[in-house]
Structure formats: structure tokens, C-alpha cells
Amino acid sequence: MDQILIIQDSPSINAMLKFRLEAEGFGVKTVETGEEGIEEIQKNRYQLILLDYQLPGMRGDEVCRILKNGDPSLPIVFISAQDEEKLNSLTQKAGGDGYLCLPLEGKEMVRRIKDFIEKRGGNP
Numbered sequence: 001m002d003q004i005l006i007i008q009d010s011p012s013i014n015a016m017l018k019f020r021l022e023a024e025g026f027g028v029k030t031v032e033t034g035e036e037g038i039e040e041i042q043k044n045r046y047q048l049i050l051l052d053y054q055l056p057g058m059r060g061d062e063v064c065r066i067l068k069n070g071d072p073s074l075p076i077v078f079i080s081a082q083d084e085e086k087l088n089s090l091t092q093k094a095g096g097d098g099y100l101c102l103p104l105e106g107k108e109m110v111r112r113i114k115d116f117i118e119k120r121g122g123n124p
Contacts, residue, residue, distance in 0.1 A: 002117050003027040003045065005062075007063060008052040008079065013102065017079075023065050024110050038066055040079065049076045050100070053090055061094035064103035068095050075116050093102035 014030040033081045053060035078091045078099040
């Protein structure tokens, strides 16, 4: 089972994403700060990280750089309600592998997440 870590400070968005992804057969862990996300990555293995850019304390771009230093092949996808052009630019500058603009229709979100995982090779 592919494991996804969601680093997002909104409990309602976390709950929605977790519900949708678990219904599709993914294992999902949610945390609300970048620091918690970094700690979680050190303890467990994930096939994909969904990362909010606007986090309290450490911003998403900082988290992305730290995680990529530890594992450059780890797929990190930014999730945000920001406009697509701005999110694309932020993702490229931070070294992320892609982005999802919220809100995103459930089936489209799942399809794109599966694509990101397949590019990496799925569950090791």
C-alpha cells in the first residue's frame, strides 16, 4: 500500500484529503506543521508528500528543501488554494515535483496523485 504524508495546517482539508485518499486504498498520515512533517519522514517511509506552502512557522518551501536534501527522489507535491500560476512558480523555486490547486475535484485529485506515485515507482 502506497503511503502518503499530508503536511497541511487545516484540519478540515486534512480530513477531506485523508478520507478521499484512504477510500482509494492509500495509507495516509496527516500532520499540521513543517517540523512535524520532517520528524515523521525520519520515522517512516512515504511514497508521496502533499505539502501546503502556507504553514505556521516553517514555510512549505523550507520543508521541501530539507526533505529533498535528505532524499532527492522523494516526490513532493504542493497543495494550496493559491492561483495556479503563483503555485507553479513557488513549486519550481522550492524544488517540488508538482502542485495541486485546491479545491480539486476528487477523481481528478486521485488520478494526479497516482500519476506522481507511478513516476517514482510506487511502493518500494
